[in-house]
Amino acid sequence: MAFIDYYKILGISKNATEADIKKAYRKLARKYHPDLNPNDKAAEKKFKEINEANEVLSNPENRKKYDAYGEHWQHAEAYEAAKQQQQKQRQGQGQQTYYQGSGDFSENDFSEFFENMFGHARDPRSGSSVKFRGQDFNAELQLDLKDVYSTHKRTLTVNNKNIRITIPAGVENGQVIKIKGHGGKGLNGGPNGDLYIQFAITNTSKFKRDRDNLYTTVDLDLYKAILGGELMVNTFDGKVKLNIKPETKNGAQIKLKGKGFPKYKKEGQFGDLYITFTIKLPEKLNEKEKTLFKELSKLR
Amino acid sequence: MDTQNLISIQQFCLHYNVPKKFISALQDYDLIEIIIVKEEHYIHLTQINEVEKMMRLHYDLDINFAGIDAIYNLLKQVDALKQEINTLHNKLRLYEDF
Numbered sequence: 166m167a168f169i170d171y172y173k174i175l176g177i178s179k180n181a182t183e184a185d186i187k188k189a190y191r192k193l194a195r196k197y198h199p200d201l202n203p204n205d206k207a208a209e210k211k212f213k214e215i216n217e218a219n220e221v222l223s224n225p226e227n228r229k230k231y232d233a234y235g236e237h238w239q240h241a242e243a244y245e246a247a248k249q250q251q252q253k254q255r256q257g258q259g260q261q262t263y264y265q266g267s268g269d270f271s272e273n274d275f276s277e278f279f280e281n282m283f284g285h286a287r288d289p290r291s292g293s294s295v296k297f298r299g300q301d302f303n304a305e306l307q308l309d310l311k312d313v314y315s316t317h318k319r320t321l322t323v324n325n326k327n328i329r330i331t332i333p334a335g336v337e338n339g340q341v342i343k344i345k346g347h348g349g350k351g352l353n354g355g356p357n358g359d360l361y362i363q364f365a366i367t368n369t370s371k372f373k374r375d376r377d378n379l380y381t382t383v384d385l386d387l388y389k390a391i392l393g394g395e396l397m398v399n400t401f402d403g404k405v406k407l408n409i410k411p412e413t414k415n416g417a418q419i420k421l422k423g424k425g426f427p428k429y430k431k432e433g434q435f436g437d438l439y440i441t442f443t444i445k446l447p448e449k450l451n452e453k454e455k456t457l458f459k460e461l462s463k464l465r
Numbered sequence: 466m467d468t469q470n471l472i473s474i475q476q477f478c479l480h481y482n483v484p485k486k487f488i489s490a491l492q493d494y495d496l497i498e499i500i501i502v503k504e505e506h507y508i509h510l511t512q513i514n515e516v517e518k519m520m521r522l523h524y525d526l527d528i529n530f531a532g533i534d535a536i537y538n539l540l541k542q543v544d545a546l547k548q549e550i551n552t553l554h555n556k557l558r559l560y561e562d563f
Contacts, residue, residue: 195526200518201536203544338558339551373559376552380559 171218171231179232183223190219204303204341204361299358300349308332310368314401314427323347323360330362335377335429338366372401377436379425385413385442400424400438407440415444471500471507483520491519494534 172179175189193215195201202208221227304323316334320327328347336342341363348358373380383398393411397404400421407419418441425436447454478485488508491497497516500507508516522528522536 191527195528198521198526200521201540203540337551338555375556375559 168235169214169217171221171235174214174218175222177222181222183225186219186222190215190223194219199301206303299351299355301358302348302360303363304360305363305365306332307365307367310366310370310372310374311401313364313366316432321362328360333430334427335431336364336366337376337429338364340364370401371399372438374426377426377428379436379438380441381438382441382443384445385409386445387447389413390415390442390444398440401426413442413444415442417442468502468505468507470510471502472510472513474499474506474508477508477513477516481517481520483524487520487523488516490530491516491533494530496530496534496537 172181175181175186175193177185177189181189194212197208197212197215199205199209199212202212221231302323304321306319306321313332313336314334316331318329318331320329322328326347328344330344341361344360344362346357347360351357368374371381379401381399383396385396389396389409390413391411393409393413396407396409398407401424405421405424418439421438421440423435424438428434428436450458474485474488477483478488488497488499492499496519497508497512500509519533522533523530528536
């Protein structure tokens with residue numbers, strides 16, 4: 166367990182006054198607070214360090230103990246008896262403040278170093294027990310494109326707890342959904358945090374997706390391209406028969422309305438499927454075919 | 466109007482131990498919407514998360530109401546930009562894979 170220099174974290178000297186500590190904490194908290202840096206893990210980590218430093222240094226008793234034993238925290242055990250006595254006193258005080266403490270924060274957010282020296286998270290505001298909202302959890306869910314073609318339920322295990330969630334059809338790669346109350350437990354009766362699930366959607370199909378539209382290429386033989394005809398093509402949910410117009414050009418694109426991907430949270434609505442034709446020329450022509458092509462070329 | 470999904474401001478302030486003028490100030494800055502039913506003032510349950518966040522900004526970080534307003538506008542812009550980046554990433558993937 167490494168020693169943590171709380172003064173360094175707050176950027177203050179060892180003889181900083183209480184006002185200096187408060188000022189330094191506020192300045193850094195405004196920079197790294199989770200509410201101001203949503204989904205920024207680096208800022209969240211930094212904020213926890215700042216909060217922990219403030220917990221220790223803004224409390225004169227803790228600061229004294231830290232200053233005396235900080236670098237030799239192993240000797241802090243000698244304080245154990247005194248600490249237990251203090252805890253009893255605190256339980257007796259018990260005034261409750263109901264507004265939440267510093268955002269996404271829970272007991273587990275304190276370092277091992279802090280836990281060893283001071284036991285558990287405490288509110289720097291003298292003796293009150295603040296209700297802390299639980300930590301928000303972030304999880305990534307890997308799905309295949311076909312998994313998000315229809316709305317379905319799925320059971321996830323987050324921190325050894327099974328959660329059954331509904332995955333709406335049409336969810337996007339990289340999209341984040343919030344599951345309220347499924348984050349870390351609140352402290353002192355505070356509300357639980359939320360669970361944020363980010364979707365990582367892999368696409369192994371022949372279709373490329375842009376929001377709710379799908380794109381694909383279909384090979385078309387020369388004769389059908391020139392003369393027209395019927396062609397069976399794959400869409401995401403089955404085959405459809407197309408009427409190919411005579412003289413269809415290479416690279417021509419058609420739109421199949423409503424044959425794309427489901428629109429997110431718009432039940433029964435779909436995007437479009439765009440099909441681009443790639444005309445395949447006949448290979449290994451026999452003599453008769455060559456002759457006929459020559460004749461054709463003379464007509465032009 | 467049905468008050469099932471509403472929480473009275475009086476109840477909210479009592480529960481969170483915040484003065485009513487805090488909620489009034491948020492309304493003055495158009496940061497929240499107050500619903501009046503039979504002369505009783507309410508906020509919608511869906512707004513509670515946001516009000517909690519504004520409480521943290523105000524009480525923990527000492528940010529005044531004009532500051533909260535500015536932060537919210539900037540956070541909205543950040544959110545819109547993140548969504549745009551995500552859409553562009555997905556679009557880029559479309560061309561990279563072809």
